Amino acid sequence: MAKVLVVEDEAFLSQALSDKLRKSGYEVETAMDGEMGLEKIRSFKPEVVLLDLLMPKKNGYAVLDEIKKDKTWKNLPIIVLSNFGEKTEIKKAKDLGAKDYYVKANVKLADLVNKIKRYLPK
């Protein structure tokens, strides 16, 4: 069972994502902030990470930055989900190694699941 880590401080959103992913057949862990997210990446060793940007303690950029510095996670696909959607933000996230960037309000869960599927080994 493929492992997906959801790093999201909003409980409703976190629940919606994890519920849908579980229903779609994934093993899901959640983290409520950036620091926890990093810990879970190390301990849980997810195959795909869904990462929010605006979070307490450590924001999404910081998380991306640290993961980028650690060669262990070189091939870990990280999909950024944020309700900010400016070009500058998207570019910054992608420069820090994010594979995709979606504005939450503009993406359907079904599409997201399909996207995750593409990053997993067949």
Next chain:
Amino acid sequence: MAKFFSSSLNTRFLYYMVAIAGCVIAIFVYMIISTFTGSLKTEVQERVNATLETFSIVFSESHDQILTDVESLARGQDFVQTVNTLAAEKDISKLEELSEYVALKKQIKNTQEAQGLSFVDIVDSKGNILVGSENIKVGQKISLKGYVENVIKNKTTGKSVEIITQEEMQAHSEELAKKALINRIPTEKSKQGWRTQEDEHDGLVMAAGTVIINDGEVVGAIIGGVLLNNNNEILDRLVQRGRGIASLYLYDARAATTQQYQNINKRAIGTLASEEIVNTVYITQKDFSGRAFELDEWYLVAYQPIRNFENEVIGSIARGIPESEVTSSIGSIRLRFLIIGVGMFVLIYFITRFLVKSITRPLKELAINANRLSHGNLDIDIQPPEREDEIGDLTHSFINMKDKLHEYYTKLEALVAERTQELRQKVRDLEIARHSIEDEKNKSESILQNVGDGVLALNKDKEFIACNEAASDLLDYRIPEIIGKDLDAIINLKYIKLTDKNKDVNPIIKAIETGNVVATGTGEFAVVTKKKKGIPVTITATPLKDPSGEIHGGVVVIKDVTKEQEIDKMKSEFVSVASHQLRTPLSASKWFLEMLMDGDAGKLNKEQSEYIDHITKSNERMIALVNDLLNVSRIESGTIAIEPILTDIDGMIESVIFELAHIIKQKKQKTVFEKLSGGTPQIKIDPKLIRQVFQNLISNAVKYTPEGGKLGVRVSRDAKFLTFEVFDTGVGIPKSQQSKVFKKFFRADNVITLQTEGTGLGLYVAKSVVEASGGKIWFKSEEGRGTNFFFTLPIAGSTRREGEKTLI
């Protein structure tokens, strides 16, 4: 000389006239004297020649007398008988003893003495002396260089001048020989070596002879002669009558001469004739007439050769008048002419002086008066002249001129006074005007300086002529650095806004060139200051026109809108954060609704399903509203990026239609896509932005077209642009509201009542995007019949622009 020429007209004129007169007189006198001298000399020479004629006649007369005497003797019958007898005597030694001899001797002696002859000889037919007047011996030969033999031989009677030798003279008497002696003396002017000095012993005799014939047979001859050497008898007679000099020459030496000169009688025997005379008279044997040096004077002379019976020149007769006599008369003439000349000169001097004075004196007076006049003395009193000549006219004219001048001057003074008064008034008026202008200026300046915005004024060459402190502060230039500089040197504008299609146009230049006021909006321009700091500004450029409407500059008001920009930024940040916060619950709703719809929480019944769908639609509308608001905010912030890439627009249109397919199907609408033949060419545009345009336009068409209606897209092109037409058969836009179509949050009245969803931001966004991409957007619409939206894109593609934002 300078003094001479600078002296008065009077003197100069006088000098000129006198100089001319002097020259004329001198030439005149010279010509008269030279002519007179020449003619005088000629005349005197003629006189000399005439006296020579006289000389010749007198000489000939004397000679004739001798001939007459001897002939009269020879014709006497007794005489002939006596000579015949004596000639018949054989023994000549006994002749002296004959009584006939003694008687004859006495007779001829008497004749000789009575007639003043030097000798009288009777010779026989052989030329030997029979009897002589002197103590000559019988039988002695007398020849006179062959003359005697010639007379006998030719049986002639004739006179001749002949040479008698010293021996022949001594045969007659020693006295005769002594009398004939001449010492030759060269004249002062004779050349050296001309005839060495020697004594002349020959005698020159004036001789006459005739044969004595008895019974047709020559028995002898009688010869009479006068010795001319030292014989002055004829010469004295000549000179007494005609003065001057008269000479007889034996050969070239004076044998006799008489000179009457300055009442002194002079003899000059033996002096020689000049070389010139010798050449003429003795060598070429011609008469001489001309100038010669005689004794001790220059003479005008005439010479005539004397020839013997053999026609040889043996002497000459000469006559002359001393040249000094001529020249003395010339001298007196010269003196007379000189006196006349000087007299004329003096006369001319005084006449000229008088004339000159009569002309120049009034002129001088005029000059003095003119001088006074020139010094402004117009009150001089000039007496009108009595004369009626040109000078009189001139003086009259001068008086006229003076009177006129006086008149004009008086008028002028009055005029000047009047004008001065006017001028003073004008100066006062101007002073007042200047004060009020200065007040105005001070007021204006104080207003200008106290305006918070930068104000600058330009002339028509776009050079700054004024600016206020605020402008100086804003631009970081000091005021003196700005004045006189070109617009471009001071105001460096940077275009920062997305939407203005005239972004390359400098609003200040545009205002001055078009004559219209140009105002820019916030966020369109930033000005780069001296310190290279970009300050966002708004610019209001107003052309300055003179009353004729000609533009002679402009006024620029630059307002620093940094604060406004900051507020804008805060606004945009607020929108960003607000939209984020709005989106978060919306996205939670969206996802849970999706899961409910998908039946993740159990299967829904029909009613539940319908409700969930309504909630989903409302939620989506909220999301769309937030997205649109964000887009508007991005557009207005002016930081939208344009990233053109080669795009398949046909595919884009098809995909947009496809996305709307389920609604179109629901509304049973008919869609058309009229492509260009061969498809729309791929051009470089920002696909995200242009897609947004198609989405907005086509979704509007779908939204506002009732069920079963028709809508579509039509593509056309020209050389530069592609034109996209999105048309429908929908409700259309009311005419009254067509002008507001592209405004934010505009929604037509007729669509609001349709209760269709819509934010009123779509067309605003579309217009912004099309214009930023280098195109234009417009529409045609008729209420109830449909709407056609058109927009163009340049085939050359959109211009790339860096920016922080893009549309969603």
